[in-house]
Amino acid sequence: MxxxxxxxxxxxxxxxxxxxxxxxxxxxxxxxxxxxxxxxxxxxxxxxxxxxxxxxxxxxxxxxxxxxxxxxxxxxxxxxxxxxxxxxxxxxxxxxxxxxxxxxxxxxxxxxLDDITIREACGNTVRNITASDKAGIDPAEPFDITPYADAAFRYFLRNPVCQDMGRKFKIAFSSSDADTAWAFMHDIGVIPKIREINGQQVRGFKVMIGGGLGAQPYLAHIAYEFLEADQLIPYIETVLRVFDRNGERASRHKARMKFLIQKLGFEEFSRLVEEERLANKVKTFHVDADVWEEPELPAADAVLPAYTIKDPKKYEIWKATNAFRQKQADYYAAYVRVPLGNISSVISRQIIEGLKPAIGNDVRVTANQGLLLKYILPAHLPYVFSVLETAGFAEPGFDSVADITACPGTDTCNLAISSSTGIATALELVIQEEFPDLVYNKDIKIKISGCMNSCGQHGIAAIGFHGSSVKSGGKVLPALQVLLGGGIVGDGVGRVADKVIKVPSKRGPDVLRSLLNDYEANAQESEKFNDYYDRQGEKYFYDLLKPLTDLTTLQNDDFIDWGQGDKFATAIGVGECASVVIDLVATLLFEGEEKLQSSIVALESNQFADSIYHSYSTFIQTAKALLLGEGVNCNTQTGIINDFDKHFIETGKWPIDGGFKELVLQINQHEPSESFAKAYHKQAADFYQQAHALRQQPSAEVPAS
Incomplete structure (x- = not known):
């Protein structure tokens, strides 16, 4: 290579x-x-x-x-x-x-070669930082959050505080109180705010913390109604430090931050966050949003290729449902529906080449698996539609009832129980053929996941489905758990969908027909779906759908999942949404040595805060290895620290003046200075060398510290 x-x-x-x-x-x-x-x-x-x-x-x-x-x-x-x-x-x-x-x-x-990374896209890291796709062009936004999201992305990429946490960590930036990035469902979610302070307009954020989807959805706590913008990144860093040290590591199903806050209580969690501030790499982090580089815009006098629109009526519907005027009054933006989020490389290149003269050089992937094209001159909208129409991607109704979100499901995912993509296609066909006017309805969101983990966001859908299974006559058939009533309220408030009933997968289209027909027949004028759901109550919808659970009328086809040719079987692999906890002494010592080397590299580069955190990780990994050698398993870094004192210091096996906890948690007692970084590194190196010697000579006594 x-x-x-x-x-x-x-x-x-x-x-x-x-x-x-x-x-x-x-x-x-x-x-x-x-x-x-x-x-x-x-x-x-x-x-x-x-x-x-x-x-x-x-x-x-x-x-x-x-x-x-x-x-x-x-x-x-x-x-x-x-x-x-x-x-x-x-x-x-x-x-x-x-x-x-x-x-x-x-x-x-x-x-x-084009500045694209795969680093920390998976694993127990800060995952991709998401944001409202309209950011920067949203007529309702107090200010553009894009520079702040970008700064957070760059600050935490390769940052030692979040390289190997107990679980993944998700951050979202909404562009306005509409909260289209779902701040309420993230480990940290923020919404831009402006306050007048001392006669000046000051930018800041409402900060939500501890939300999450998954099998057990939690709505986030409000950490701050208003946190000044230059305090946001330091605050996130302190939260990550607390999560890394105190988060669960043995049981991945209890390892997300929402469970840590539930365990500690929000008040104690906030106290620990405040305790970390002294050790932060920075105390403030200013983002100079005024010099943010705007995308390359299309030329006002651009000469477009000749084009024709094959379906003028479809264009008018597309313009009404997929396009909107930006806050920059001279421009429109337009959404592209991408069925199931799949677009070929051939079609991509065709669209790119066709759109170059007519859009800004800043395309956004949307959270419902579509695309947003920006900075389109009004006169160029028909041309943009024609390019998409030729490519087969000009369907109207973006983010409407007809635009269903679905994870890959059993197509590729280890954890999926049943098909997501097959049922999504079947449901979109029901809407297209039987409820065509709902292409204008953006109130009802339909979302589908192949399992309960909610990668398809079914937990916050007005109508959600997740893959499951049921037994009938000793045989297993694919099923769908139906959820209702989820969605965005606004300004950091959201709704978690209720689990209403489980039905055979092949009856999913009948579920949708029943729900939409009932809503159309019985909703009050202008009543939104979730308001209707609240008025009728969960029991009403359980009774409505109960006939579809009857297993006495099953057909052979019901035992075959959508898009499959064979009879259904639950074949769930090992999930990889987080890295596996390693309980091998030699591997842990090797990791301790790697962290020690990283500490040296950071010292040599004058990155003192990074060096200190690598030294801290050396202490933790090495102590965990020694405890494991004694048959002691620990599931948090705090537990490792306490157990090392109990099993090594208090028993006299490893004399350290003041104890291991006092030694390690110096990290919270000092500014990240050069002198402390060097001293702390030496202590970590001495500790590792003693542990390595003990490992090499198990019968030898541990040298005095």
Whole structure:
């Protein structure tokens, strides 16, 4: 692979890619345990598929932004290394599937040529930072949150405080009180606000914390009604430090931050966050939003190619449902419906080439798996439609009832129980053929996941489904859990959908027919679906759908999932949404040594806060290894610290003046200065060397500290 390294211009990325290549080789040679390698590759966006021997690559697009050049680059990469398909996700990423592991370093190199990364797109890291797709052009926004989302993305990428947490961490920026990025359902979600302070208009954010979807959805707490903008990144850093130290690591189902806050209580969690401030790398972080680089705009006198619109009536519906006037009064933006989030590389290049003269060079992947095109002159809207129409991507009704969100489900995901994409296609057909006027309805959102984990966001849908199974006569058939009543209220307030009833999957279209017919027949004038749901009550809808649960009328087809030819069987693999906890003493000591080396590198680069955190990680990993050698399992870093005092210090096995806790938690008692970074590194190095000596000579006494 020597030949492609010379193409890299970013030495940090080059180091990442060389390390990935080395680790793949060591893994293939049996020198790295599979569990450890899984953790490493996930943090580099490489995710195992349902199909053995191939990988899904997740490309991290901060707040969903991509230039036309980046879009083309990803298309070319998909052709060369994957299947020629781009899958747009609900986290505003792009995924490509069926990639050979050995090809991933080369693939990453090609992506980096246009400043595209896969780093920390998966694993126990800060995942892709999402944002309202309208940010920067939203007529309702107090200010453009894009520069702040971008700053957060860059600040936490490769940041030592969030490289190997107990679980993934999700951050979202909404552009206005409409909260279209769902701040209420994220580990940290923010909404822009402006307050007058001392006679000046000051930018800040309402900060929500501890929300989440998954099998157990939680609505976020309000951390701040107003936090000044230059305090946001330092606050997020303190939260990550608390989560890293106190978060669950043994049981991944209880490892998200929402469970930590539930366990500690919000008041105690907030106290711990405040305690971390002294150790922060920065106390304020100013984002100079006034010098934010605007996208390259289309020329006002651009000469467009000749075009024709095949379906003028469809254009008018598309313009009414997919286009809107930006806050920049001279321009429109237009949404593109991308069915199931899948668009081929061939069509992508066709659209890119056609749209170049007519749109701004800033395309956004939307959270419902579509695209947003920006800075379109009003006179160019018909041309933009014609380009999309020719490519087969000009369907109206973006984000309407007809625009269903679905995760990949059993197509590729290890965790999926039943098909998401097949049922989504069937439901869209029901709406198209039987309820065509609902293409204008943007109140009802339909979302589908292949399992309870809510990657398709069913937990906040007005009408949601997630994959499940039921038994009948000793045989298993695919099923759908029906959820109702979820959605956005606004300004950080949301609704979690109720689990109402479970039905065989093949009856999903009948569920939708029953719900929409009942709503049309009985809703009051202008009554929104969720208001109707509240008025009628959950029991009403349970009774409405109960006849569809009757298993005495099953047909052979009911035992075959959507889009499948064989009878249904639940075949759930090992999920990789978070890295696996490693309980191997040698591996833990190796990780401690790696952290120690990272501490040295950071010291040499005068990155004192980073060096301190790497030294802290050395203490933790090394202590965990020693405890494991004694048969003591710990599930949090705080537990490791306390248990080391109990099993080593208090028993006299390892004398440390003041104890291990006092030694390690110096990290909270000092500013991240050069002198402390050097002293703390030396203490961590001495501790590791003593542990290494003990491991090499189990019968030897531990040297005095």
């Amino acid at each position: 020597q030949s492609f390294r010379t193409e890299l211009e970013n030495p940090v990325v080059e180091k990442d890619i060389i390390e990935l290549e080395k680790k793949i080789r060591l893994f293939r040679e049996g020198q790295i345990p599979e569990e450890k390698f899984r953790s490493l590759r996930l943090a580099r966006g490489i995710y195992g598929q349902r199909q053995p021997g191939v990988q899904m690559i997740r490309i991290k697009l901060p707040y969903g932004k991509m230039t036309l050049e980046q879009w083309k680059r990803m298309s070319d990469v998909s052709d060369e290394y994957s299947t020629g398909n781009l899958h747009l996700t609900t986290r505003q990423d792009i995924q490509i599937h069926f990639v050979s592991l050995e090809k991933t370093p080369e693939l990453w190199t090609k992506l980096d």
